[in-house]
Amino acid sequence: ALAAAGALLALALAPWRRRRPVREVLFFPSPPSCIEALLAEAAGPVRTACPCPLPRRDCALSRLLRRLLSARRSLDVCVFTFSSPQLGRAVRLLHGRGVRVRVVTDSQYMAVRGSQIGFLRLAGIQVRHDQESGYMHHKFAIVDGRMLITGSLNWTTDAIQSNRENVLVLEDTEFVKPFLEEFERIWEEFNPGNYKF
């Protein structure tokens, strides 16, 4: 009878436990702000205050970072150019935390000055790239296989600070599923075993 009552209570509380799926639009450029606290908080209990004069505020970059840092199991990143040190730190931090991180990028842009790809590989993160003349021009990420982050934004400081850009964040199977399938398709196709050079 106690077990039945417990099950009934769990059932009754279910709608409250289920939070509303994320549906968010972020526009860039993001105003200059300090996101050190956000990264430090995600890194662990030791926190030192950042001495920089930039305001700590809710902005497009901090929101994007929070969404990425919410990963608990996996992060699949598929971006044309990845040179933002802040996003690089966030991704390495997740990897260090045990999140399974996979990165796909474009071969022609992965070695440009300031690219984060080398740092990601040094940290032990798996990175794969195309070997085609066409660009791997996607700019999306999938958090825990259920949150899609996609838009016009390359993961560069210029894009974040200077460009007009948009990012959609959605927890919606109808959109997440095809992007997950696209990621897996590309991940397999770009398997180093298939490289021809």
Place this chain on the structure above:
Amino acid sequence: ALAAAGALLALALAPWRRRRPVREVLFFPSPPSCIEALLAEAAGPVRTACPCPLPRRDCALSRLLRRLLSARRSLDVCVFTFSSPQLGRAVRLLHGRGVRVRVVTDSQYMAVRGSQIGFLRLAGIQVRHDQESGYMHHKFAIVDGRMLITGSLNWTTDAIQSNRENVLVLEDTEFVKPFLEEFERIWEEFNPGNYKF
């Protein structure tokens, strides 16, 4: 009584008239295909068969074109680079049909070889651009103020035929509204009256 019966009938039929909101994901590259018939059909009753050997098929490009050509009242385009002759024809066609077309683009890329921007202006379409060092890097369009088309795809032949790209199509106020507001904000900010050169 007749009017009341009519109203009642309209009310009863309403759920059938209301179609499901569009929610679509398109991945590129799009396979080589002939989209002449699609453009000709949209242009008017006179149709001549295209002699090219390319297959006519349902593909990412034909789907994107169909969504754009569905515009009845307005088309707001906000794209970094616009050089695809096919998308250019579709946009001019809509303008010729009386659809209010507005185009926002990036000043540093609007004059590159193959740009469609000059042809759009020649056709009488209003085009505005940024005057900043940062890029106007958006790649979205809004059809009739209610369908959002957005993703990584620039409106270029290379992007359509060679790149890995994605486009989301959604009729969803929660996403369309912020993009409409972003468009209006940029449209006003890029008013030629504000140009400083």
